[in-house]
Amino acid sequence: MTSLLLGPEETSALAPQRSPFLWLVEREVLRYLRIWRYALVGPILSTVLFVIVFGTILSRRIDVGGISYGRFIVPGLIAQTVLNVGYFNGTTSLFEARRDRYLNDVLASPLRWWEINAALVLAAALRGLISAAAVMAVAVPLTGIGVERPGYALLAGAGLLLLTAQVGVVAGTLARSLDHIHSIESLVILPLGFFGGIFYPLHQLAPKWRWLSEMNPFFWLVQATREAFLGFSDVPAWAGLAVVWAAALAVSGWAAYLFGASRRLKP
Numbered sequence: 001m002t003s004l005l006l007g008p009e010e011t012s013a014l015a016p017q018r019s020p021f022l023w024l025v026e027r028e029v030l031r032y033l034r035i036w037r038y039a040l041v042g043p044i045l046s047t048v049l050f051v052i053v054f055g056t057i058l059s060r061r062i063d064v065g066g067i068s069y070g071r072f073i074v075p076g077l078i079a080q081t082v083l084n085v086g087y088f089n090g091t092t093s094l095f096e097a098r099r100d101r102y103l104n105d106v107l108a109s110p111l112r113w114w115e116i117n118a119a120l121v122l123a124a125a126l127r128g129l130i131s132a133a134a135v136m137a138v139a140v141p142l143t144g145i146g147v148e149r150p151g152y153a154l155l156a157g158a159g160l161l162l163l164t165a166q167v168g169v170v171a172g173t174l175a176r177s178l179d180h181i182h183s184i185e186s187l188v189i190l191p192l193g194f195f196g197g198i199f200y201p202l203h204q205l206a207p208k209w210r211w212l213s214e215m216n217p218f219f220w221l222v223q224a225t226r227e228a229f230l231g232f233s234d235v236p237a238w239a240g241l242a243v244v245w246a247a248a249l250a251v252s253g254w255a256a257y258l259f260g261a262s263r264r265l266k267p
Contacts, residue, residue, distance in 0.1 A: 021115045024106070028093060028123030039085075039127070044134045047081045051139050054199070064201055067230060070143035075226040076198030078135055082128040083164045083221065087189060089124040090168020091181045113259040117169060124165035148231035156224040156241055163221070163248035166255045173258045192218040202234035220244060 032039035054073055064072045097103035106116060139145055147153050175181050196218035202210055213219050214235075223233040224240035233240055 020109055020111050021119060024111065024116065024119040025122050028089075028119055029126060031093065032089065032123075032127055039088075040130060040134070043081055043084050043088075044131050047077050047131075047135050048138045050077050051135065051142060056142060065232075068143065070139075071145045071230065072201075072226075073199055074135075074139045074143055074145050075229040076196065076222040078132050078139075078229075079160060079218075079221045079225040080193045080196075080198060081131050081135055082160055083167070083189065083193070083218070084185075085127050085131050086124045086161070086164025087168040087171060087185065088181075089127050090120055090165060090170075091172040091175055091184075093120060093123075094169065094172030095175050095178070095181060114256070117255055117259050120169050121162065121165040124168055125161040128161050128164060145229055147229055149228050149237075152237065152241070153228035156228045156244060159241070159244040159248045160221055160225065163244060163251055166248065166251040169255045170251060170258065173255070192216055195219075197222045197234065217243075217247060220247070 051070065051074060054069065056070060094103070097106070107113075136145075171181070171184060175184075195213065196216050197213055202213060205213060220235070220240055220243040223235045224244045227233040227237045227240055
């Protein structure tokens with residue numbers, strides 16, 4: 001109705017300079033870039049310390065099938081870093097938006113629910129890529145690690161980024177306090193990471209512990225990442241890739257359900 005009352009020049013002046021989707025992506029990226037010391041440096045520094053301590057000191061004493069221990073643990077540490085930043089990106093962004101009721105304005109905008117979800121996922125994926133690249137910048141000169149299977153790395157990396165970002169979105173949708181966010185990280189994500197095969201090969205475990213590791217969802221993320229970087233893992237390459245993508249699609253479906261029932265997003 002407004003466009004009928006205004007001329008072409010006035011209508012053009014009222015048009016948005018960028019699409020609402022790109023605006024939301026930009027906002028989410030700038031949100032963590034403004035606090036880069038906490039959002040990026042913290043997770044990267046803790047992972048780099050693992051690479052330096054374990055990858056250089058223990059590498060002289062431990063050999064894993066002809067691969068230095070430093071090279072062996074780097075893929076798992078990268079997967080853990082991506083999981084941590086993906087989780088915290090979604091949880092903090094959605095929790096703050098719900099707490100401050102800013103999310104109500106976004107839900108009332110022309111943006112569709114899947115565009116909001118996609119913006120959060122893209123922002124988290126970029127944060128994960130930045131963190132992984134920073135870890136690699138330190139790990140490559142220290143351990144000599146490279147990417148043995150680039151095509152596989154693209155597929156596994158895309159699945160890993162999607163899965164970890166959607167885990168953060170789901171957790172941020174369900175969290176009711178900051179205590180919930182940090183308790184999930186310390187009681188669920190951290191133990192899954194340490195018992196996910198980052199620091200040990202599966203064949204060195206007793207059968208009962210081996211079975212327990214295989215039930216750990218994070219174990220498959222580590223194996224897919226290790227296959228991409230080293231060209232081998234404790235499971236068939238196709239199995240690691242299939243589990244990562246199956247989990248990514250399942251969690252994405254869960255996020256779609258929560259966003260479709262947008263009342264779950266409101267405080």
